[in-house]
Amino acid sequence: MGQKITIEPVTRVEGHGKVTIHLDNDGNVEQTRLHIVEFRGFERFVQGRPYWEMPVVVQRLCGICPVSHHLAAAKAVDVIVGAGTGNGLTPTGEKMRRLMHYGQIFQSHALHFFHLASPDLLFGIDAPPAKRNIINVALEHRDLAIQGVMMRKYGQEVIKATAGKKIHGTGAIPGGINKHLTEDEREYLLNGDEYMDIDKMISWSQEAVEFFKDYHKNNREVIDGFAEFPSSHLSLVRKDGALDLYHGVLRAVDSEGHKILHDVDYQDYDNYIEEEVRNWSYMKFPYLKEFGKNKGWYSVGPLARMNTADFIDTPLAQKEFEIFKNYNGGKPSNKSMHFHWARLIEILHSAEKIKELLSDKDLIEGELVIRGNKTFEGVGLIEAPRGTLFHHYKVDDNDMITMANLIVSTTNNNQPMNEAVNKVATKVMAGQREITEAMMNAVEVAIRAYDPCLSCATHALGQMPLEFEVFDFNNNCIDRKFKG
Template sequence: MDADPERRNVIGVILEHPELAKQAVLMRKYGQEIIAATAGKKIHGTGAIPGGINKNLSLEERDAFLNGINGNPDLSADKMIEWSESALALLLDYHSSHTDFLDGFAAFPSNHLSLVRPDGALDLYHGVIRAVDAQGKRIVNDVDSRDYLDVVEEEVRSWSYMKFPYIKELGKENGWYRVGPLARLNVCDFIPTPKAQQELERFRAYTKGKPNNMSMHYHWARLIETLHAAEMMKELLLDPDLQKTDLVTKGERCGEGIGLLEAPRGTLFHHYQVNEQDLITMCNLIVSTTNNNEPMNRAVNAAAVAQMTGKAEITEPMMNAVEVAIRAYDPCLSCATHAMGQMPLEVTLYDAAGAVVDQQRKGM
């Protein structure tokens, strides 16, 4: 936490671990090529159309992803699984020598919410809404995603452009929750791929079967999900349905649509109504970062308080600790707040009377 800022960054990691950096770049490239082949483009894909998709995956594309893009075995499905496993091994080794930091940093009890498959499996693209409390007790029991407004409400606070969601039945004070990788692994019953399931069992054994409430363990959970994604990519590539031509389904037009999915950073709610001219008349979005608003604030508070030295000052290690706490939740502040322009980190320290005693700003 208090390393030299000139080394404590992605460039420093690359210089000390060049092979790890290479793997990260190639894993990202593999994922982007998958997106381009299935969605039409690597960013803002064009493949999704009303009722389905506009192309299948050719045998040539499939074989390239299985065996290696452009003949490169480092860009193959098996290599993605291998590197995902080695990333988990790296984290577990780091954890063994930094247990106090990873377990204690910004750790606090909370509720956890995510989608699960109807049989309780980890599911990213469809499912029912489930939530558990900090002890693992079920507090939202597999509600149809179209009924999300029966489960979740949002609070508005004067000092933030972001809303604060909470589980209606528990109220504003006790109903806030976490979403994302940590929540998904706390909520689901199992992961439907064998290697990731084995890692989930290790993850849960660490907290003796209770939900994991440690902010830094978001990264552990992310790597388990990375392994699951790699396994699922290979499984799907071997599915002959990918080469079929029945790409669009039939259905009746309706004026309202509700969709929930598990984005990488957490549960994402989209709700639209349209008129007869197909113009949107109502839109309600609760994005992942908004769902994590309250826990992010609590993580920042915990990190800052832990760095207090007894002096009325904001130190560089405190600024870094606050950033570490925020980044654990992988926020997208622009999509959660619709803010324009740059969003620097600004930390202000107040005394008990509310007077500003120090202020630091970085990231301009």
């Protein structure tokens, strides 16, 4: 019998999780697991409620990415009211939703990069927690900290203007949207006060990409050598292969870039994707049916999207996309820390898209809603900040939900996060009997690259201190540490 190390739960990640690392008699890593220990009950909760409530009700799940749930549910409900499968809305309906979505991506990615990832990069993964945090970014790189705060604020203002309010936004409704953008709102977002300026947001986004590339140039080993492992990648892409965060067809590529899911209609997702339940985690493990449980897992999120898309339809982000692709030899990147690079390209893309949309008169005028013949089942997919988000509902004759299935981004990344933990643990924890700060940091950084929202994945409420446990080969706990 080997040793077991438990890390429970993980700091700076929503929800509740723990990592256990099993060591063999020689102290080598035998097995690692990222456990999710909260109860999952949201799908059951919505059964028996009217379908039109879904876009608002699903925001009860989690306050981290309510806009993504709001829009994915709205897209599913669009199908039920006969408004088509994601591309049948009026121009105003679709563009207002897109603006909301790009605002969400922009603020979410900005938070992750400037305030969670940048301390790791600026001060080093091995730096003590007292140093490796946003406070020290503010002290030593004040301009960078201000940019991060104001980019978050800008994205939140976009959401407020399109969703109507910050809590339980009601912007997206079955078959469309409930409001236009006013001229004042448009002017404010285009060219408001000192910081409410879309050109400034684009410029700061470009600076952020440059910051990362400079860091990368001088720290190849940290960025390229940390938690690299072969993975398949899945996301929506536009029908012509462009990156599209709001709508498209489902595509997956393997670690070498070969297409393994060929641009299929996501209404049929359950023909291609299945979820496995394992007895040690409440978070399911999705996989592509064709390739089975062991080989069919895939990653989602910014890096997966860079790996599946053929191009980006905004010029500045496209230029960065080409640099990214060239660096990786035209093949998918399987390097976990490249998530940060991909996230920054998407920040830039979102800022460009926001500017493009704000210049579109369809936001100011035009029909808001479209309806058709009712159907009894709808699937809504969206590329949320953390990856592909699935909402699937069935309704009865009385318009009540009879079945709900949600596959959230973090659930899609369940196996890749386990793989990343395994990769890092194997490297830094082999032969250790005591938990060190460096060990905890490395595992934490690997998980954090995925920007997981475990609260969302498990539909739980709560925060995450960090706990480590080490078990010897007789399953005795020989060391235990908390963090956070």
